[in-house]
Amino acid sequence: MPVAASAIYFLNLRGDVLINRLYRDDVGGNMVDAFRMHIMQTKELGTCPVRQIGGCSFFYMRISNVYIVIVVSSNANVACAFKFVVEAVALFKSYFGGAFDEDAIRNNFVLIYELLDEIMDFGYPQNLSPEILKLYITQEGVRSPFSSKKPVPNATLQVTGAVGWRREGLAYKKNEVFLDIVESVNLLMSSKGSVLRCDVTGKILMKCFLSGMPDLKLGLNDKIGLEKESQLKNRPTKRYHGKTIELDDVTFHQCVNLTRFNSEKTVSFVPPDGEFELMKYRITEGVNLPFRVLPTIKELGRTRMEVNVKVKSVFGAKMFALGVVIKIPVPKQTAKTSFQVTSGRAKYNASIDCLVWKIRKFPGQTEPTLSAEIELISTIAEKKSWTRPPIQMEFQVPMFTASGLRVRFLKVWEKSGYNTVEWVRYITKAGSYEVRC
Numbered sequence: 001m002p003v004a005a006s007a008i009y010f011l012n013l014r015g016d017v018l019i020n021r022l023y024r025d026d027v028g029g030n031m032v033d034a035f036r037m038h039i040m041q042t043k044e045l046g047t048c049p050v051r052q053i054g055g056c057s058f059f060y061m062r063i064s065n066v067y068i069v070i071v072v073s074s075n076a077n078v079a080c081a082f083k084f085v086v087e088a089v090a091l092f093k094s095y096f097g098g099a100f101d102e103d104a105i106r107n108n109f110v111l112i113y114e115l116l117d118e119i120m121d122f123g124y125p126q127n128l129s130p131e132i133l134k135l136y137i138t139q140e141g142v143r144s145p146f147s148s149k150k151p152v153p154n155a156t157l158q159v160t161g162a163v164g165w166r167r168e169g170l171a172y173k174k175n176e177v178f179l180d181i182v183e184s185v186n187l188l189m190s191s192k193g194s195v196l197r198c199d200v201t202g203k204i205l206m207k208c209f210l211s212g213m214p215d216l217k218l219g220l221n222d223k224i225g226l227e228k229e230s231q232l233k234n235r236p237t238k239r240y241h242g243k244t245i246e247l248d249d250v251t252f253h254q255c256v257n258l259t260r261f262n263s264e265k266t267v268s269f270v271p272p273d274g275e276f277e278l279m280k281y282r283i284t285e286g287v288n289l290p291f292r293v294l295p296t297i298k299e300l301g302r303t304r305m306e307v308n309v310k311v312k313s314v315f316g317a318k319m320f321a322l323g324v325v326i327k328i329p330v331p332k333q334t335a336k337t338s339f340q341v342t343s344g345r346a347k348y349n350a351s352i353d354c355l356v357w358k359i360r361k362f363p364g365q366t367e368p369t370l371s372a373e374i375e376l377i378s379t380i381a382e383k384k385s386w387t388r389p390p391i392q393m394e395f396q397v398p399m400f401t402a403s404g405l406r407v408r409f410l411k412v413w414e415k416s417g418y419n420t421v422e423w424v425r426y427i428t429k430a431g432s433y434e435v436r437c
Helices: 031-040 078-096 102-106 109-119 155-159 223-233 258-264
Strands: 007-012 017-022 050-053 056-063 066-072 176-189 195-209 215-220 248-252 267-269 274-283 291-300 304-313 320-329 334-341 345-349 354-363 369-376 391-398 407-413 421-435
Touching: 007 031, 017 102, 017 109, 031 050, 031 056, 031 066, 056 078, 066 078, 078 109, 102 109, 176 407, 258 267, 267 274, 291 320, 291 391, 291 421, 304 320, 304 354, 320 369, 334 345, 334 354, 354 369, 407 421
Parallel strands: 176 421
Antiparallel strands: 007 017, 007 066, 050 056, 056 066, 176 195, 195 274, 215 267, 215 407, 248 274, 291 304, 304 369, 320 354, 320 391, 334 369, 345 354, 391 421
């Protein structure tokens, strides 16, 4: 694994070194002079955050009135270096009461040096969790033994990062788990109704109020997970009669057991307390579009237009969408408009050159329409052809997922054996939902 840093410097806007730490002996202590001379004094700070000077690479980031500069002389993991800087700043802010600037650094030299020794070892990042570090580094920056008045069970386990996102001893009268699947559907459709681009980005949000150290297991209707489950249980996949989907670009919260996911394709985890994002994903195949837009725009001479737009909701009749907004573009020289809508309200918004059609509650399997007559300002100059921008939509559809993702089961196990209440919700929102007209 490439190193993330050989040295780190904290500089003010004048280039003065506030504090620095050398982690490896492959760079000299005067390397910051090269950064000042070749980058700061040449006003090239805003061009690129990664620069090579001589045989060294400089990664730098400005936070408030402080530049944080990482220097390496060998092959380095740039993404890891910048992630380290971001998380280190968040750690310092947690100790400094939310502030991170030149004054905060000058007032906390001892604390910063102690933290820098803990969060990186020989160029490799270590545990940067404020909750863990505050167990044995006090606010005053003095390393102190654990207080006997507030015992910390399994502190060694937490310091090693095994379950650093959850503390022991949590207790709730009512144990509940809330799980939300939130998706954004992106669409670009041609005026003839063919799909040019379509994908879904989603995330699973959780809010846990559970006692003790529970172990959760989440089952989804993803194709790979169902096939792996059938192999482990020697059962055919056809036992699951619902739709299966293929998840792309999946990223997990640090609490997910990746070893178990790679071997069994099940999402197992010890959840943090409260609200957190369990995973993100993307879907590119088999997307269920919640709406289809059928526009017809006719230009009648130089001063009139007719606009007819039909919007069909494809989801179930028992479902409905909320806050539906359809923005239909019109020419800039629009002078007068008249509307007829079968549902909702419409108006002309001159500031964005659009007819804005709003439907507060849009039932499924319905086809409301908008008909509009538009009068244009007559001009003497030769009329330029109007480049029609796409129609845009905004909406939210509760209890519907464009990807078809469903929760098959959510199991909670804890050694005390308490009962839990699980709540699952689905919602699909419009991302970039556009139809050419």
